[in-house]
Amino acid sequence: MKKHIYIYSPSGAVRDKAAFRRGVKRLQVLGYDVELDADALNGYMRFAGDDSTRLAAIHRAAASGADIALISRGGYGITRLLADIRYRAVSKAVDQGMQFVGISDFTAFQLAVLAKTGTVTWAGPALCEGFGVGGASDEQPDDIMEDCFHDMASGQGEGTGWRQNQALLGGPLGIQNAMVWGGNLSVLVSMVGTPYFPSVKGGILFLEDIGEHPYQIERMLTQLLHSGILSRQKAVVLGQFTGFTLHAHDKGFKLSTVVAWLQAKLKIPVLTNLPYGHVQTKVLLPVGKRADLVAEGRDVMLVWGH
Structure with missing residues (x-):
């Protein structure tokens, strides 16, 4: 049917x-x-x-x-x-x-x-x-x-895998039974402090955005950092951030600068290059479902169908 x-x-x-x-x-x-x-x-x-x-x-x-x-x-x-x-x-x-x-x-x-x-x-x-x-x-x-x-x-989706932009810091990673949640960074940040923002602890938070310069991405991540939302997760997974233009004024400040800054600020893993966002090649992710995350080097697996 x-x-x-x-x-x-x-x-x-x-x-x-x-x-x-x-x-x-x-x-x-x-x-x-x-x-x-x-x-x-x-x-x-x-x-x-x-x-x-x-x-x-x-x-x-x-x-x-x-x-x-x-x-x-x-x-x-x-x-x-x-x-x-x-x-x-x-x-x-x-x-x-x-x-x-x-x-x-x-x-x-x-x-x-x-x-x-x-x-x-x-x-x-x-x-x-x-x-x-x-x-x-x-x-x-x-x-x-x-x-x-x-x-x-068809109900057959079991997970996804990808390669990060860089090798995982700190060696192999294994996270079990953590809630997958997140989405567009700008929208998510706009909901902090409202009754419509879920209180997730020990989750796997994925984020993506379009049309936001790296300093704007960092500013939004800073809000999530200072509010304690990031530190309450087991991992932060960064998807695709597209549609922005770097300028001469940046003097080398770019998206990888933001990623390195975030990794230095958090004691939890910050993974990169999730194939999700405002791009054609993207996976589907279950928001609110529990999953396992395994990473070693550049290779990552997120599994929820077991």
């Missing part, structure tokens, strides 16, 4: 309608049954509809009975809705087999759902940026991303 995917827009307006159509077609070619929310292509200022419209779309997705609820795109807007989301309805949908999948602004939804219900959602692609690439370019949806999406959809 075909897996049923419900496409909805809880954040920014879809400006690239061609990418939207390509994404739908690609999912259909891959064998999925795609249903579009009535307001998936709505627009109000920079949003995919006003707050009530986007809130209703979330609740329709939860009530759709689909196997997967996939956002059309990220952007901005979910933090405006957090106080009014019916979290029990979302949790019930997941209990009945639905998987909520998204990236970027969707981090706000995922952290709030985790904080309020402990329910697992999936950090992964959005429709347009994940499946809708192409058009005038020769770019195609990434094979690894699509394979990971299929594994999640």
Whole structure:
């Protein structure tokens, strides 16, 4: 039986309608049954509809009975809705087999759902940026991303592995039964101190971002450091940080500078190069699920399917 995917827009307006159509077609070619929310292509200022419209779309997705609820795109807007989301309805949908999948602004939804219900959602692609690439370019949806999406959809996803940018400091690492959580760094930091930020101790915190200069990334990490959030984890895993430009004023200050600074500040491992973020080649990660992490040298394995 075909897996049923419900496409909805809880954040920014879809400006690239061609990418939207390509994404739908690609999912259909891959064998999925795609249903579009009535307001998936709505627009109000920079949003995919006003707050009530986007809130209703979330609740329709939860009530759709689909196997997967996939956002059309990220952007901005979910933090405006957090106080009014019916979290029990979302949790019930997941209990009945639905998987909520998204990236970027969707981090706000995922952290709030985790904080309020402990329910697992999936950090992964959005429709347009994940499946809708192409058009005038020769770019195609990434094979690894699509394979990971299929594994999640079929319930076969067991973990992921990758190579770090540098060898692990301090020798081999083994972490067991730690909660995987995190997402977009900017969105995550904006939620600190709110009722929608999960209190996770002994977790594996993964982070990514786009369009943030390394000094801005460091400033946000500093907030997580000084608030004690980082030191309460068993490991911090840095994904892909893209879309920024270095300047002459930086005088050698770059992303690797930030990574080295963070590693010096923390007594827990800081791992790098997780294949997740605003890039085509990305894995899917279960936000709120417990996993084991093993690392030696540059090689890392994160396993949750055992």
